Amino acid sequence: MPDEPVEPPFPITTGTPPPKADQPRVETTPPPGEPVAVTAAESPLKRFLPFIIGFGVVLLLILLVAKVILPRFQKPKTPDVISLTYWGLWEPENLITQIIDDYRKVHPDITIQYVRQSPKDYRERLQSSLAKGEGPDIFRWHNTWLSMLKNDLAPVPNEAYSGGEFDTVFFPIAKKDVYISGSYFGIPLEFDALALYINEDIFAQNPDTKVPTTWDNFRQIAFKLTQRDNRGQITRGGAAMGTTNNVDHFSDILGLMILQNGGDPGKPGEETVTAALKFYTLFSKQDRSWSEALPNSTLAFATGKAAMMLAPSWRAIEINQQNPKLNFKLYPV
Structure with a gap:
C-alpha cells in the first residue's frame, strides 16, 4: 500500500512560476514599430445611421410627390390677363382689329382695346x-x-429697339425728336410733311392758272383766285395764309418758309427769319387773300371757301369726311 501523500511545507501555485533570481525579467511591451491592438469604442453616429438614412428617403419621397406627381393632377395656373388701351387717329377699327388678333395669337394673355380718336383737339384731350x-x-x-409729355412717357425697352438698332433703322432727325436723358420715348411711325392742297374745280374755272411752283407765284395765284362781295368782304380766300387764329399748322408753314429762306427758327432776330414772317403776313394784311373772318382753313377748303392751303396729308381724310364730293389734289411743297 503506497504511502500517504505528504503535504508540502508551502503552497503550490498553478500559475507561471516566478523567475529565478539569476534569470532576467522579460518585458511584455511590444518593440517599437509594431502596432498595438486597441479595441475601439462604438461610435454614437453608427447607432443613428439607419434613422438618418430613413429620414432622407422619406424627405426625398415627399419632394418627389410635391414637385413631380402632384403638379400633374393640378390645373395649370391661368396667367393674369393684361388689358391695354390704344388711341389711334387714322386707321379704321376693322384694320387694327386684324393686327391685334394676330398679336394675340402670340400673346394670348394680352388684350388691346383700340379707340379711334378725332384729330380735333387731340393733344388737349x-x-x-x-x-x-x-x-x-x-x-x-x-x-x-416730347417736352409736354415726357413725364407720362415710358422709355422704349431694349427688347423692342436697342440704342444702336434705333440709330440704324431711323434717320438722325428721329433721334432728335424722341431722345432725352439717355433714353428713347417713342417709335416713329410715319413722316408727314406739308403738302399744297389745290381745289381742282376752282383751277379748272381759271384755265390760265397753273399750279404754283414758287412762293412768289403762289402769292400771285392766291390773289387772283380770291373772291369778294360788293362790300369788299372776302367770300373765298385764294390761299389760307397770313393769320394764326384760323390757319391750321401755321407754325409748320412758318417753319418751312424760314428754313427755305435759309434762316434758323431758333434765331428770330435774323433777317432771314423776319423776312419770312413778313412774307407770310402779306396774304392777310396787304393782298387780302385771306381773312380772320373766314372759317378754319381745313373747313374753309373742304367747303370751297379756300382755293389753296398748306397742310399735312392726313388732313385729306378729314376733308373727305366733311365733303366727299370735293375734287382736290395734293402737290409736294
Whole structure:
C-alpha cells in the first residue's frame, strides 16, 4: 500500500512560476514599430445611421410627390390677363382689329382695346386724360410734343429697339425728336410733311392758272383766285395764309418758309427769319387773300371757301369726311 501523500511545507501555485533570481525579467511591451491592438469604442453616429438614412428617403419621397406627381393632377395656373388701351387717329377699327388678333395669337394673355380718336383737339384731350391717370397705354403723339409729355412717357425697352438698332433703322432727325436723358420715348411711325392742297374745280374755272411752283407765284395765284362781295368782304380766300387764329399748322408753314429762306427758327432776330414772317403776313394784311373772318382753313377748303392751303396729308381724310364730293389734289411743297 503506497504511502500517504505528504503535504508540502508551502503552497503550490498553478500559475507561471516566478523567475529565478539569476534569470532576467522579460518585458511584455511590444518593440517599437509594431502596432498595438486597441479595441475601439462604438461610435454614437453608427447607432443613428439607419434613422438618418430613413429620414432622407422619406424627405426625398415627399419632394418627389410635391414637385413631380402632384403638379400633374393640378390645373395649370391661368396667367393674369393684361388689358391695354390704344388711341389711334387714322386707321379704321376693322384694320387694327386684324393686327391685334394676330398679336394675340402670340400673346394670348394680352388684350388691346383700340379707340379711334378725332384729330380735333387731340393733344388737349390726351394731356388731360394722362394728367387724370386715365390715359391710354399706347397712343400717337407728334414729334414736337416730347417736352409736354415726357413725364407720362415710358422709355422704349431694349427688347423692342436697342440704342444702336434705333440709330440704324431711323434717320438722325428721329433721334432728335424722341431722345432725352439717355433714353428713347417713342417709335416713329410715319413722316408727314406739308403738302399744297389745290381745289381742282376752282383751277379748272381759271384755265390760265397753273399750279404754283414758287412762293412768289403762289402769292400771285392766291390773289387772283380770291373772291369778294360788293362790300369788299372776302367770300373765298385764294390761299389760307397770313393769320394764326384760323390757319391750321401755321407754325409748320412758318417753319418751312424760314428754313427755305435759309434762316434758323431758333434765331428770330435774323433777317432771314423776319423776312419770312413778313412774307407770310402779306396774304392777310396787304393782298387780302385771306381773312380772320373766314372759317378754319381745313373747313374753309373742304367747303370751297379756300382755293389753296398748306397742310399735312392726313388732313385729306378729314376733308373727305366733311365733303366727299370735293375734287382736290395734293402737290409736294
